[in-house]
Amino acid sequence: MLSRRIIPCLDVRDGKVVKGVRFRDHVVMGEIVELALRYRDEGADELVFYDITASPEGRSVDRSWVERVARVIDIPFCVAGGIRSVDEARGVLYAGADKISVNSPALERPELIDELAAAFGVQCVVVGIDSMRDADGEWRVRQYTGDPSKTRALLRSTLDWMIEAQRRGAGEIVLNCMDSDGVRKGYDLTQLAAARAVCHVPLIASGGAGTMEHFRDAFVRAGVDGALAASVFHSGSIAVPDLKRYLQQQGVVVRLQEISGHE
Amino acid sequence: MSVVLVDAGGTNIGSVRYALQRLGVDASLTADVAQIRAADKVILPGVGAAGPGMARLRELKLADVIRSLTQPVLGVCLGMQLLCAHSAEGSTDCLGVIPADVSRFEEAPGLCVPHMGWNRLSPVATHPILKNMEDGDWAYFVHSYAVPLGSYTLASADYGGGFSAVIASGNFHGMQFHPERSASVGAKLLKNFLEL
Numbered sequence: 001m002l003s004r005r006i007i008p009c010l011d012v013r014d015g016k017v018v019k020g021v022r023f024r025d026h027v028v029m030g031e032i033v034e035l036a037l038r039y040r041d042e043g044a045d046e047l048v049f050y051d052i053t054a055s056p057e058g059r060s061v062d063r064s065w066v067e068r069v070a071r072v073i074d075i076p077f078c079v080a081g082g083i084r085s086v087d088e089a090r091g092v093l094y095a096g097a098d099k100i101s102v103n104s105p106a107l108e109r110p111e112l113i114d115e116l117a118a119a120f121g122v123q124c125v126v127v128g129i130d131s132m133r134d135a136d137g138e139w140r141v142r143q144y145t146g147d148p149s150k151t152r153a154l155l156r157s158t159l160d161w162m163i164e165a166q167r168r169g170a171g172e173i174v175l176n177c178m179d180s181d182g183v184r185k186g187y188d189l190t191q192l193a194a195a196r197a198v199c200h201v202p203l204i205a206s207g208g209a210g211t212m213e214h215f216r217d218a219f220v221r222a223g224v225d226g227a228l229a230a231s232v233f234h235s236g237s238i239a240v241p242d243l244k245r246y247l248q249q250q251g252v253v254v255r256l257q258e259i260s261g262h263e
Numbered sequence: 264m265s266v267v268l269v270d271a272g273g274t275n276i277g278s279v280r281y282a283l284q285r286l287g288v289d290a291s292l293t294a295d296v297a298q299i300r301a302a303d304k305v306i307l308p309g310v311g312a313a314g315p316g317m318a319r320l321r322e323l324k325l326a327d328v329i330r331s332l333t334q335p336v337l338g339v340c341l342g343m344q345l346l347c348a349h350s351a352e353g354s355t356d357c358l359g360v361i362p363a364d365v366s367r368f369e370e371a372p373g374l375c376v377p378h379m380g381w382n383r384l385s386p387v388a389t390h391p392i393l394k395n396m397e398d399g400d401w402a403y404f405v406h407s408y409a410v411p412l413g414s415y416t417l418a419s420a421d422y423g424g425g426f427s428a429v430i431a432s433g434n435f436h437g438m439q440f441h442p443e444r445s446a447s448v449g450a451k452l453l454k455n456f457l458e459l
Binding site: 003004040045074075093095096098171200201202203223225255257 | 274275276277278281282284285310311312370373375376377378379380381382383400401403405406407421422441443444445446447448449450
């Protein structure tokens, strides 16, 4: 039985882990390797490193920290931010990342997804989608969300883009519901459930986790495969071991081994 | 002890190498026939697709070399599938040192393909590579193709039905999951391989 995944997301800027609310006002949370090891020891199932300024600044991920993380971490990790070609993706994967996630560059040029899947296999290719509900009630995609002054609202519907991304070779989708991001009121269960209905590859919920119940609801009510969160973990308001024990009590299949020895 | 990682172009080579370093073994990355033949242990990593993987081994003139090895060999993920007879992925003839055929997972409601994430291992045979493995140990999987259960299966996992997680035939061994990314369980199983 496949377990549901708990995925701390580490936003990286200038080689440090940072956190802002609604993508603004970033404060330094700590060193990349140190935080990565802490989450590994606490039983995180996977880590996502997101170079938040790479895409708006039009540059690729700095690979030196990817290699430093790969040397010490024995759980899978994904790197996101500004990867816009097969060569750049190869650099990040060869530095030791297990997956690469593309978002804005895939919106600029959707063929990027096909090219990455052909070069590395769909299992390496994650497509991140930033989504907001517009006034007409439709969920639509946002681009360049790493920098509020550069963020663009697109005409593309979130669910249509999700279907296209899978057809092109996305092996996993991370759906970041921006209306709920950073405000800890819970994942957007309505949007996630709608996404689940059209998503036939693993679906990861992002944006809005504030309590342990929010994680349970994303798994039980929206049926997601993994739940990604940043601030609740970085601030210490939810500890990964406590969360996993709670989820297990709630009947969610989670991996507890690294925390408590053999359960 | 000399351990070599066969450089067949997989993107997880770095990760496997670092995992071995954490166990105190400095493995060399090579496509050199003499170096592979002389090694105490040979690891065939691999991420990607079966067709290009086999094409690369043939191009490097390594297919027959690997078939003729007599020391312990470990294939990881795609590397394990390449040790089998045939893969449905691109209908590819593989190395054929483990008598198994690789087939695609069938998509079903609630069953996403690729099978991606942490799943439990169940030993189904006794073998030194499974030393200290407990029923229910968690390992990290990422794959769309799998080896069915058979006489070569040492440990199984379940995803819409049982499939092979660890296989062996003679000196050839395979792990479908990524030991280099399976935390302490993965380290334990890699260490077992190094001690064969």
